Amino acid sequence: MVTAIEDLARQILGAGATWTELHQFVLRNSLVPKDIPLRGSCQGHISQLCQMKGWPLPLNATNLSLERPACLIHWRVLASLLNVTSEMVRIHFHNLGTILPLASPSPVVQATQSSEPSEMRTPPPSPSVQQRHKPPTLEGLPRGFDTHFHSDRMRSRLHLDAATPLDEVLNQAGQPLDESSFDLVRAVQVFCDPPTWPQDPTFHPCWKIAVGLHPKHVSSYRSNQLIKLKSLLSSPDVIALGEVGLDFTAGNWEQQGKVLEKLFKMADINKPIILHLRGTAKDRYQRAPLEECINIAHAAGIQPNQKFHLHCFSGSCKEMALWTKNFPETWFGYTGMVASFDEHQLSALRAVPECETVCAGNGCPLPMASPRSPRD
Ligand SMILES: [Zn+2]
Ligand SMILES: [Zn+2]
Structure with a gap:
């Protein structure tokens, strides 16, 4: 057992x-x-x-x-x-x-x-x-694009060092025994834990890099980290800022907000922002962090046409409308939390106009990314 x-x-x-x-x-x-x-x-x-x-x-x-x-x-x-x-x-x-x-x-x-x-x-x-239990072969499988892949955390789970190439990491991880298996052809690697930030981001045609600071790390935040992050973001091989955000399941809300404002100020309009917004257990529609994040984004001068990937969305249609009114160019991502969604949250999920991508990042249980078309 x-x-x-x-x-x-x-x-x-x-x-x-x-x-x-x-x-x-x-x-x-x-x-x-x-x-x-x-x-x-x-x-x-x-x-x-x-x-x-x-x-x-x-x-x-x-x-x-x-x-x-x-x-x-x-x-x-x-x-x-x-x-x-x-x-x-x-x-x-x-x-x-x-x-x-x-x-x-x-x-x-x-x-x-x-x-x-x-x-x-x-x-x-x-x-x-x-x-x-024969592992599925890649032939004939649909092609997949993982929008939120913590490859550094997968490396550490597999006890591999930071220099291990991603292809090797994926080989060691093996194929899941699941009918939703797919041929992973692209991934955005999300590095938001300062100790595992890439030292020298390099171009790879498939494995892209995002760097950020997870809100749960702000208690150990040091100002020199922002300097390092800014330098990483300036690399043409870093394609997004993230994940960053607010996590009200952890304490230090005020500090999270201050750090997020600093992070938003270094955002580049040409690079999407990957957002992690999480409310307390009582706030199942993540209303408080959404509202707070909108205020911080405006204060930091984030433009309305900034592209976002709101990666663990659990709001209802009201929260979705509130966010897209401010930032229409947003893609909504869903995680395994959908298993416990209520009817209001499911309605929002159904309202997402297109559902093209299924991702299987190790950092996100049962992940599924649902892009929202910018025009919507
Ligand atoms: Zn997250
Ligand atoms: Zn994540």
């Missing part, structure tokens, strides 16, 4: 994704109710898992606490996760059950105590399973 869940993390979030990241994905997207009543047999499985991993029990008197990573083993959480995956991933997970006894986790839990992780991950598949 442990192996199956680790595999599910990679299927949903991409190569190298971990149990912890899958747990954060469940919390972030509010996939299941906060407290789930527990029965005796579930408690036994969870206790075994926690004992094996050295985790605290995610249990109070009668309920499962979602705050603990062990909650992923509960069937309600697994069912919710499978509900947001594709049919192929569900079949893959189900097939794992034929080689790993999902219905009775105890033997697997015991086996893992005496086995190395690598042994756990490679149970001998039957020929029929091997056949079903």
Whole structure:
């Protein structure tokens, strides 16, 4: 069961994704109710898992606490996760059950105590399973363009150094077992973590580069970083500023706003801005960061014809209209959060006039980019 869940993390979030990241994905997207009543047999499985991993029990008197990573083993959480995956991933997970006894986790839990992780991950598949899981070939697959790819984070997940060429990174990451697989022909690599900013951006016909400062990094912001960023942006081989923005799930809102204004002031009208705007858990339509960002953009002198990629949009039609009234040349990007969208958010998604691109960046769970035509 442990192996199956680790595999599910990679299927949903991409190569190298971990149990912890899958747990954060469940919390972030509010996939299941906060407290789930527990029965005796579930408690036994969870206790075994926690004992094996050295985790605290995610249990109070009668309920499962979602705050603990062990909650992923509960069937309600697994069912919710499978509900947001594709049919192929569900079949893959189900097939794992034929080689790993999902219905009775105890033997697997015991086996893992005496086995190395690598042994756990490679149970001998039957020929029929091997056949079903044959990696897709690129021939005949639709061509894809990933608009938001954190290749630096993928490198670190795969324990590769910064100099590893992207083709090599993608080779090591392997092909996802998913019917939405595509031939990745272009990608925008988003470097927004100062320690992994490219030292010397160079031209590549397919793998483009954007540089920015993620709003969650502003607490460690130093003014010399802006000088470095400005110099990177001046390179003709850096095609966009981003991601930058506001993330109200983190503190220091005021500082985020001040830094964003400085970043906007160095924007180049010929280079799109990739925006990350996120509201608090109560602000599901991200109204507050959208309004704040519009004010900051105007104060910084951003022109109405500036191109934006608003990459994790979750607003309703009202928020979409508010933004496009100010900045009509915007492309809206959607992430795996669509799984928990309400009707108002889905209406906005349906209002996007064209849907040409599906991206599979590792930084974005179940990502899907929906461009909005500038004319709209
Ligand atoms: Zn983001
Ligand atoms: Zn991102």
